Amino acid sequence: MLEYVTLGIMIFVGIVFFYGIIAIHDIPYLIAKKRDHPHMEAIHYAGWISMFTLHSIWPFLWIWATLYHADRGYGFSAPGGNSQKVLETLVALERRIGALEAEKADAAPAVIEADDGLKTAEPEGV
Numbered sequence: 534m535l536e537y538v539t540l541g542i543m544i545f546v547g548i549v550f551f552y553g554i555i556a557i558h559d560i561p562y563l564i565a566k567k568r569d570h571p572h573m574e575a576i577h578y579a580g581w582i583s584m585f586t587l588h589s590i591w592p593f594l595w596i597w598a599t600l601y602h603a604d605r606g607y608g609f610s611a612p613g614g615n616s617q618k619v620l621e622t623l624v625a626l627e628r629r630i631g632a633l634e635a636e637k638a639d640a641a642p643a644v645i646e647a648d649d650g651l652k653t654a655e656p657e658g659v
Contacts, residue, residue, distance in 0.1 A: 555584075558581065558583060558584055558588075558591065559577075561576050561591070561594040561598040562576050562577040562580050562598070564598040565577070565597075565601070568598070568599075568601055568602060568603055569603040570598060570601045571601070572597070572601075576598050579594050580594055
């Protein structure tokens, strides 16, 4: 009688272990599904393949699934968070560069070509 109880426990543990492995490998897929990941099916198939590759790619699937957010994609900042400020800074920098280039063009010495074909700088104050 004790042998049958032991056999039943071993079969139960084997079944729980088998389904537990499958459930663990579906975690990245469930994360991707929850986040509406564009590569959701690829993550699911790769999860099954990872069972046959001794789980070597499973951590990468976890990272791949958790990096994506539906509202901002793979980005790391909130949508529309500081884009207006960045745009204003960019416009201000473009204006400063334009002003510096104009100032440099005004301050550059004029180059004149001599009769012998050599280029020389015009002396200042002339």
